[in-house]
Amino acid sequence: xxxxxxxxxxxxxxxxxxxxxxxxxxxxxxxxxxxxxxxxxxxxxxxxxxxxxxxxxxxxxxxxxxxxxxxxxxxxxxxxxxxxxxxxxxxxxxxxxxxxxxxxxxxxxxxxxxxxxxxxxxxxxxxxxxxxxxxxxxxxxxxxxxxxxxxxxxxxxxxxxxx
Numbered sequence: 457x458x459x460x461x462x463x464x465x466x467x468x469x470x471x472x473x474x475x476x477x478x479x480x481x482x483x484x485x486x487x488x489x490x491x492x493x494x495x496x497x498x499x500x501x502x503x504x505x506x507x508x509x510x511x512x513x514x515x516x517x518x519x520x521x522x523x524x525x526x527x528x529x530x531x532x533x534x535x536x537x538x539x540x541x542x543x544x545x546x547x548x549x550x551x552x553x554x555x556x557x558x559x560x561x562x563x564x565x566x567x568x569x570x571x572x573x574x575x576x577x578x579x580x581x582x583x584x585x586x587x588x589x590x591x592x593x594x595x596x597x598x599x600x601x602x603x604x605x606x607x608x609x610x611x612x613x614x615x616x617x618x619x
Contacts, residue, residue, distance in 0.1 A: 561609055
């Protein structure tokens with residue numbers, strides 16, 4: 457026969473374990489929600505990139521928009537009075553390239569995994585792009601359109617290697 461004291465102790469132990477398991481379950485659920493929200497945020501960011509690409513493609517395909525494209529960067533281009541149609545097209549194309557770089561950087565979490573062999577192809581491609589004088593020139597014009605963390609990533613990882 458179980459005494460009342462033993463029953464109280466047993467009830468207390470069971471209730472403590474129940475609370476502990478409930479808290480563990482809550483922590484696991486919060487962590488899963490946080491991770492899901494982070495992935496959803498990345499997906500929303502990248503989905504907006506398609507809109508950016510459409511604008512850039514329109515700038516590339518319509519020479520009548522060259523002046524608009526160049527005027528967006530007036531401050532950065534103030535010293536350069538010799539701007540050609542080719543420069544305008546290069547600027548739009550490089551904008552798309554840099555956006556792809558930022559998307560890859562974000563989606564593959566290069567912030568923490570940039571030395572991974574899995575991403576070595578992307579790293580080599582980005583390095584090759586930045587080492588091209590014409591592309592590097594466009595980077596100096598366009599970089600302020602990107603996140604500070606991404607700019608730091610490019611400047612520290614690729615621009616320093618360029619010099």
